[in-house]
Amino acid sequence: MCGIFACHRHPDVQKFKPTALKLAKQVRHRGPDWSGNIISNHTILCHERLSIVGVESGAQPLTNADESIILAVNGEIYNHRLIRKHLKEPYHFKTASDCEVIIPLYMEHDIDAPNKLDGMFSFVLYDKKQDRTIAARDPIGVTTFYQGWSSKEPDAVYFASELKCLHTVCDKIEAFPPGHVFDSKTGKTTRYFNPSWWEETKIPTAPVDYTKLRESLEKSVRKRLMAEVPYGVLLSGGLDSSLVASIAQRETLRLKKQALEANGGVELPENPDVGEGLVGIDDDNNLSTVTYLPQLNSFSIGLPGSPDNEAALKVAKFLGTKHHVMTFTIEDGLNALSDVIYHLESYDVTTIRASTPMFLLSRKIKAMGIKMVLSGEGSDEILGGYLYFHGAPDAKSFHEETVRRVKNLHLSDCLRANKSTSAWGLEARVPFLDKAFLEYAMNVDPKDKMHTKEHIEKYILRKAFDTSDDPTAEPYLPEEILWRQKEQFSDGVGYGWIDALKDNAELHVTDEMMKNPKPEWGNDIPDTKEAYWYRMLFDEHFPPHCASTVVRWVPKWSAQTDPSGRAMANHNQKYDHVA
Ligand SMILES: *[C@@H]1O[C@H](CO)[C@@H](O)[C@H](O)[C@H]1NC(C)=O
Secondary structure: OOEEEEEEOOOOHHHHHHHHHHHHHOOHHHOOOEEEEEEEOOEEEEEEEOOOOOOOOOOOOEEOOOOOEEEEEEEEEOOHHHHHHOOOOOOOOOOOOHHHHHHHHHHHHHHHHHHHOOEEEEEEEEEHHHOEEEEEEOOOOOOOOEEEEEOOEEEEEEEEOOHHHOOOOOOEEEEOOOOEEEEOOOOEEEEOOOOOOOOOOOOOOEOOOHHHHHHHHHHHHHHOOEOOOOEEEEOOOOHHHHHHHHHHHHHHHHHHHHHHHHOOOOOOOOOOOOOOOEEEEOOOOOEEEOOOOOOOEEEEEEOOOOHHHHHHHHHHHHHOOEEEEEEOOHHHHHHHHHHHHHHHOOOOHHHHHHHHHHHHHHHHHHHOOOOEEEOOOOHHHHHOOOHHHHHOOOHHHHHHHHHHHHHOHHHOHHHHHHHHHHOOOOEEEOHHHOHHHHHHHOOEOHHHHOOOOOOOOOHHHHHHOOOOOOOOOOOOOOHHHHOOOOOOHHHHOOHHHHHHHHHHHHHHOOHHHHHOOOHHHOOOOOOOHHHHHHHHHHHHHOOHHHHHHOOOOOOOOOOOOOOOHHHOHHHHOOOOOOO
């Protein structure tokens, strides 16, 4: 990922510049490789770069030939080569960066440009000829993005990858809505992403096609292997990350075989642990490769003896990935907590619990020289995989809840994945949130997705990758992983983690404090000591007006307020087809 900061129509932008650079520096962890900024008229765009594609040439902000259009992007555009090919007017590209296509796309399609992008992105584009700024965020909000205003400069508008860039200069801050584009010409922020499944009351009726579901996810994973730098996969040993790892590993082996054949069957020279792979969508809308990754690295984390590490190791052995197990102690986790909240910019209990291990693991991964990882977020939202979905009264409610959860991903799991990794200059890519995969999976009849006596949660995904009725097929995963029952990520790292958080909250928050929440919290009153504690830690980093960007988990179909899945009775239920 990268970090961006921008201000449009600042009354004295030259004077503001040193401040702007300081604010941009607040997100340098996201892009430690280079920094750049451009001032044009009253607008400043700043960029902190993490280089993954176009490493040599892609410094930002990017500009067009006469420098009348300036662009700062945080993102990855998987279909950039296809876009280049189909531009109506020939365009002189200055770099090999995938993001540069946004400039000619804007020239041709104006504010419809973001709709043409297949990828994850947040960007600010300044068009000098029109003194106009447009800003947009990817459809689901895989990348984080904020917008702010200051009552001192009412004409100015601010944008940044993270909240921490804005709160000292803005007194009003909002999370920029995913799938939207802002246009300074009208002052309006409008929705550009309007997929067929957006209207949650429209209940799909198409029965699941397992082949389509499988192929769609496979394509989505392969697209995301576009990189010129070492990468890996986060592997918790749960269904979602294991499938992503399995697909990525198959692709790695396929490319290796292809390269070997191209080399006349002669074994290629010894490669380093992590090599280069450049897979992406080529000019003809096919997935293509320039070089290949000799070995896929996978990573897991847990407390000593955690179920996740054990399961991940099993999967890694089965797949043949080069697996790295990280164990952390409860003390490591507790020590990191304030830092986690600073980076996550949230006090949501589920997010903080689950982010801490991911935050610790990301640091290790980055220290190994890896810049990008694939991750399994989104599957539970799309397929209704959370255990509370068992309580859905009917298919209609089930479907509506999946749509609601996908729409809220930018406040929960996308935020977690993006910020836990970006804290250390690592980038997370999430294949389940691919536009085409969503288009398919969100249009499957919810009756097929629902948990029943015969069907464990996420049955259709498991079934789509279950090759057991074809003895000649190479299995994607071991049977017991493919059909392993869900554990919440935060539980999978070891049950001791959540208990420790609750115990520690008791030490920091008294009953007296619970009875007297801070007046500035308004109606957003923590309902547990743990929630109270996180809110206090949040307040140490951020002033009260930042809380408007945080959304806490709200339970559905159950009276419990503890978001941990294990608190639910059905967690221990056993299924017949689990060995
Ligand atoms: C420069 O910016 C100011 C403030 O937005 C605007 O009023 C003015 O028209 C702009 N000048 C040009 C040449 O675009």
